Amino acid sequence: MTGTTRLLCTVAALGCLSLAGPVLASGGGGGGDLGSNEMPSVSTPRYDPAEEYQKGVTALKTNDFKTADQAFDHVLQASPNHLQTLILSGFTKASLNNFRGARDAYKKAISVDGNQVQAHRGYALALVSLGDNDGANKELDVIKQRVTVCAGTCPQAADLNAAVSAVQAAMASGAKQSSIAPPSLLFGDAKSGDRAYVTAVADINQHHYDAALKSLKAAENVFGPHPDVLTYLGYTNRKLGHYDTAEAYYRQALAIAPNHRGATEYYGELKVVRGDMAGAKQMLAKLDSLCSFGCVEAEDLRHWIATGHE
Secondary structure, eight states: OOHHHHHHHHHHHHSOOOTTSOOOTTSOOOSOOTTOSOOTTTOOOOOOHHHHHHHHHHHHHTTOHHHHHHHHHHHHHHOTTOHHHHHHHHHHHHHTTOHHHHHHHHHHHHHHOTTOHHHHHHHHHHHHHTTOHHHHHHHHHHHHHHHHHHTTOSTTHHHHHHHHHHHHHHHHHOOOOOOOOOGGGTSOOHHHHHHHHHHHHHHHHTTOHHHHHHHHHHHHHHHOSOHHHHHHHHHHHHHTTOHHHHHHHHHHHHHHOTTOHHHHHHHHHHHHHTTOHHHHHHHHHHHHHHOTTOOHHHHHHHHHHHHSOO
């Protein structure tokens, strides 16, 4: 049985992973450990990013922007490139009239994914609120170019047109405004997230990777940067040939949970696919150190290194 089938079958057997629970037992984050050798002057608080993400979303639903802002800042400490959190952070900071912070969050989101319409809209509105009309005009031109390319036929057509209207209205009035928080990031719940995750696993097992990717993004909207979801986002993108995106997801997962065996194995497999055998062997050495008495993840990656494939 391959590593992929083995891990997915394990998840399928569980039926529901209950992703809303603690996620860092495999070695990431969490609070400071008693007895740590770190001095207070150099140690920093560590947060469960998935837990903080859900705390922030819950706070947003009641317009508790201060609590949401703090929670999203905690998420970004652990996962600075998490797109959904950057967008929600931008919205939250704008709602608190922290338009410089909103501008920076949206700008970072654009650097992560230049196709994110809400990020472009929020960035332009933050620039208007800061009185930077030249910058806002440049960003408006970017959105208009996207509208032209889309020609009313792409899935983001309505969002693009709404973004143009919102930015033009803000520039005409000169009023300070926040953007809007994407409803898909606010109104999911743990049950819907679990359903999306289980659906994604089933689609992966059937090699329906485009459908799996859509479901995984829905799960990510609910759970935030959960290392299991990030790992499967990496795996699915690898299967679709999006190697740079896959690597980014694996790196995010391992930044949160450094000892996550699934992410380590799959990252090693990606390195094999890309011809980086030295990097793959480093991942294998890490697995061997994590699995004192051996583990299937290490054996599967060892097979990949020896044969160059599953």
